[in-house]
Amino acid sequence: MGNYRFHTPDGVSDMLPEDCRIKRGLEQKLRTLFEVSGYSEIETPGIEFYDVFASGDFVSQENLYKLSDHQGRILSLRYDGTVPAARLAATLFRDTPPPLRFSYIENMYRFSESGGGRQREFTQGGVELLGISSPQADAEVIALAIASALEIGISDLQISIGQADFFRGLMEQWEIPQEDAEEISRHIDQKDTVALEKAADRFGLTGSAKETLLLIPALFGTYDTLDDFEKRVESPRSKAALQNMRDILDILDDYGYMKYVSVDLGMLRSLDYYTGMIFKGFTYEIGFPIISGGRYDNVVSVFGRDLAAVGFSLSLNLCMTALHRQNKEFVPSEVDTIIGYSCQPGMRRLALAMAKDLRSEGLIVLVDCEGMNEEDLSLFAEKRDIDQMIFLNDGACDCEEEEI
Amino acid sequence: MTDMLTIALSKGRLADQAIDLLEAAGYDCSAAREKSRRLILEDEKAGLRFIMAKPADVPTYVEYGAADIGVVGKDTLLEEGRQLYEVIDLGFGACQMCVCGPASLKGKLDQIPNKRVASKYPHITRSYFEGTKRESVEIIKLNGSVELAPLIGLAEVIVDIVESGRTLRENGLDVLEVIADISARVVVNRVSMKMKAQVIMPMLDALRGELVKQKAQGEEKAAQ
Numbered sequence: 001m002g003n004y005r006f007h008t009p010d011g012v013s014d015m016l017p018e019d020c021r022i023k024r025g026l027e028q029k030l031r032t033l034f035e036v037s038g039y040s041e042i043e044t045p046g047i048e049f050y051d052v053f054a055s056g057d058f059v060s061q062e063n064l065y066k067l068s069d070h071q072g073r074i075l076s077l078r079y080d081g082t083v084p085a086a087r088l089a090a091t092l093f094r095d096t097p098p099p100l101r102f103s104y105i106e107n108m109y110r111f112s113e114s115g116g117g118r119q120r121e122f123t124q125g126g127v128e129l130l131g132i133s134s135p136q137a138d139a140e141v142i143a144l145a146i147a148s149a150l151e152i153g154i155s156d157l158q159i160s161i162g163q164a165d166f167f168r169g170l171m172e173q174w175e176i177p178q179e180d181a182e183e184i185s186r187h188i189d190q191k192d193t194v195a196l197e198k199a200a201d202r203f204g205l206t207g208s209a210k211e212t213l214l215l216i217p218a219l220f221g222t223y224d225t226l227d228d229f230e231k232r233v234e235s236p237r238s239k240a241a242l243q244n245m246r247d248i249l250d251i252l253d254d255y256g257y258m259k260y261v262s263v264d265l266g267m268l269r270s271l272d273y274y275t276g277m278i279f280k281g282f283t284y285e286i287g288f289p290i291i292s293g294g295r296y297d298n299v300v301s302v303f304g305r306d307l308a309a310v311g312f313s314l315s316l317n318l319c320m321t322a323l324h325r326q327n328k329e330f331v332p333s334e335v336d337t338i339i340g341y342s343c344q345p346g347m348r349r350l351a352l353a354m355a356k357d358l359r360s361e362g363l364i365v366l367v368d369c370e371g372m373n374e375e376d377l378s379l380f381a382e383k384r385d386i387d388q389m390i391f392l393n394d395g396a397c398d399c400e401e402e403e404i
Numbered sequence: 405m406t407d408m409l410t411i412a413l414s415k416g417r418l419a420d421q422a423i424d425l426l427e428a429a430g431y432d433c434s435a436a437r438e439k440s441r442r443l444i445l446e447d448e449k450a451g452l453r454f455i456m457a458k459p460a461d462v463p464t465y466v467e468y469g470a471a472d473i474g475v476v477g478k479d480t481l482l483e484e485g486r487q488l489y490e491v492i493d494l495g496f497g498a499c500q501m502c503v504c505g506p507a508s509l510k511g512k513l514d515q516i517p518n519k520r521v522a523s524k525y526p527h528i529t530r531s532y533f534e535g536t537k538r539e540s541v542e543i544i545k546l547n548g549s550v551e552l553a554p555l556i557g558l559a560e561v562i563v564d565i566v567e568s569g570r571t572l573r574e575n576g577l578d579v580l581e582v583i584a585d586i587s588a589r590v591v592v593n594r595v596s597m598k599m600k601a602q603v604i605m606p607m608l609d610a611l612r613g614e615l616v617k618q619k620a621q622g623e624e625k626a627a628q
Contacts, residue, residue, distance in 0.1 A: 156599075190489055190490045191491050192491075220601070282599055287470065
């Protein structure tokens with residue numbers, strides 16, 4: 001017993017004051033941006049019924065933290081922000097006419113491999129736009145994701161946009177059954193052209209069909225990529241998907257964000273989840289995407305309300321790591337001013353009033369509690385890297401202010 | 405930003421072959437040729453940094469972005485199941501992942517209930533038996549000389565890579581089922597592929613070009 005009392009479990013960690021200050025700063029920026037963009041913040045429980053996450057078949061059970069309540073029902077820690085928001089939209093908000101715009105900044109728990117920047121408990125900020133199925137909505141969410149990254153200081157940003165329906169349309173056009181389509185999507189997603197070529201042969205795709213299939217993981221660009229595929233596909237579903245991408249790009253151009261985006265129709269992860277546009281955000285010095293989002297029109301219907309949905313989440317922990325490695329992190333100061341006072345009558349009252357005034361101006365102020373004399377206080381301030389030291393002595397007019 | 409490329413190589417023959425190919429494709433790999441015990445070999449001028457890793461760790465380095473590119477056998481990729489871009493089949497290091505056992509079991513594998521399967525590759529074994537064959541088996545993880553297991557009754561069959569099949573034959577074993585073709589692959593980190601596309605794409609193109617050239621030369625030689 002007690003062997004683990006000094007340790008934290010795998011994949012979670014203590015956040016020390018400096019990191020905590022940085023993180024709160026980023027959270028505050030995100031929160032403000034979400035609010036002014038019209039996305040009301042919600043807080044959903046850290047513990048949900050297991051069924052909430054398991055129902056839609058979107059999350060594999062191995063990745064859920066599970067526990068049980070006193071009645072033996074299975075519970076799960078919050079896995080993501082989307083599913084609880086979908087549950088809310090279909091239950092408590094069932095009578096609220098769409099659109100609904102929600103945002104969240106919360107800790108998520110995923111029982112997957114940790115390390116290398118990946119944690120089992122991590123903070124995501126994100127938004128859900130529910131009830132609108134239009135390229136404007138798609139673009140609004142992508143633009144907000146870009147704005148979020150820029151807002152917290154990630155300026156080297158690349159957003160790749162794909163479209164799940166483009167692939168589905170192609171599979172329909174070529175009459176490839178669901179199970180085989182899944183295999184093909186896996187190969188495309190891994191850009192595994194070797195396996196893709198073999199699969200094409202196995203499913204009888206030849207000539208231009210095979211060529212098109214092999215181009216999916218290979219082509220990146222913007223309008224040019226869409227044009228290339230436009231000529232190659234006949235499926236109305238795929239053509240509509242390409243048109244959706246074109247519209248999204250047009251709108252992102254109006255936002256002034258074209259320089260951050262590129263088209264990658266080979267992004268096909270979690271195909272059973274995404275129903276339209278899919279996007280991911282990347283930056284330097286971190287091996288995982290920092291942003292992940294897309295359209296998932298089937299998620300809310302799991303909870304009994306037919307509501308289109310598009311959203312994104314940004315991993316604050318990964319962004320912090322990236323900012324740190326890019327030497328772009330802003331470290332807010334720990335203490336701006338320390339105030340000490342002599343034992344003469346009235347000095348303490350003065351010190352406390354002064355601290356109150358300075359704090360109301362936004363400065364971080366400490367008042368000495370150890371009865372240090374001026375010299376000790378000065379040494380203390382120097383050691384702690386505190387910019388300003390004030391020692392109150394013999395009446396207000398004589399107060400000495402020292403800049404260190 | 406930093407356009408230095410970090411390449412993780414599987415220590416051993418695979419690394420040598422990968423370096424040969426990179427050099428043939430026009431990349432200066434003299435840093436990697438250095439005979440030393442250093443694990444990181446850097447050539448700032450060429451913009452390349454090589455890390456010499458244990459093969460099983462290469463996918464991990466690449467998935468986490470500690471390396472941008474890796475060269476590793478398909479067997480390791482299947483076993484590790486990492487989220488990577490698997491972009492080129494280099495062709496060398498070719499072999500097969502197989503279920504092997506006494507020749508007497510040929511065609512009768514499905515008749516043994518509750519099989520014990522010994523392997524260095526527990527994940528491949530599990531996904532083959534549970535996923536492809538829809539059968540639950542007991543997996544016994546071994547670290548080498550897996551052929552021993554069926555000989556001394558530790559397991560009915562094994563899952564292992566088979567190159568020439570000589571070890572198998574000399575121990576009275578045979579290939580019962582082929583799971584997958586194995587060869588060396590180039591893998592790329594998903595973020596690097598986007599953020600360093602301007603250096604990675606030309607490298608991949610050069611490697612593909614070189615492979616096509618070598619294949620043509622090989623065929624020409626064979627024709628003569």
